[in-house]
Amino acid sequence: QVQLVESGGGLVQAGGSLRLTCVASERAFSALGIGWFRQASGREREFVAGISWSSTGTDYADSVNGRFLVTRDNALRTAFLRLNNLKPEDTAVYYCAAADGGAYYKNEKAYQYWGQGTQVTVSS
Numbered sequence: 001q002v003q004l005v006e007s008g009g010g011l012v013q014a015g016g017s018l019r020l021t022c023v024a025s026e027r028a029f030s031a032l033g034i035g036w037f038r039q040a041s042g043r044e045r046e047f048v049a050g051i052s053w054s055s056t057g058t059d060y061a062d063s064v065n066g067r068f069l070v071t072r073d074n075a076l077r078t079a080f081l082r083l084n085n086l087k088p089e090d091t092a093v094y095y096c097a098a099a100d101g102g103a104y105y106k107n108e109k110a111y112q113y114w115g116q117g118t119q120v121t122v123s124s
Contacts (some may be wrong), residue, residue: 002026002113006096007014009118012086020081022096030074033104036043036081051106086122093117
């Protein structure tokens with residue numbers, strides 16, 4: 001069973017930046033695809049970014065493309081989501097998720113493992 005722990009959320013002004021971190025408990029991290037999702041209050045959880053096991057494949061939601069950057073370091077069993085030029089509409093709980101097989105998916109149902117989430121709040 002893979003456990004994921006996110007950190008790095010917080011309160012930031014519009015235009016600011018944060019780096020979210022997702023640390024996995026298992027060495028098998030390098031074989032997992034990683035997805036980042038977020039859920040704003042009163043809304044459904046949505047895909048934000050994904051990265052394949054080898055980092056050769058990445059994808060972003062249109063709303064964050066060009067502002068967010070997803071990376072990973074398999075040696076550290078860690079995935080990162082850099083949030084730049086933050087907007088108030090980016091306010092949400094951000095989750096990392098891991099999928100067996102190494103690919104990422106936009107559908108949250110494809111992920112077997114989830115972190116507890118970290119709150120990102122962007123003030124205007």
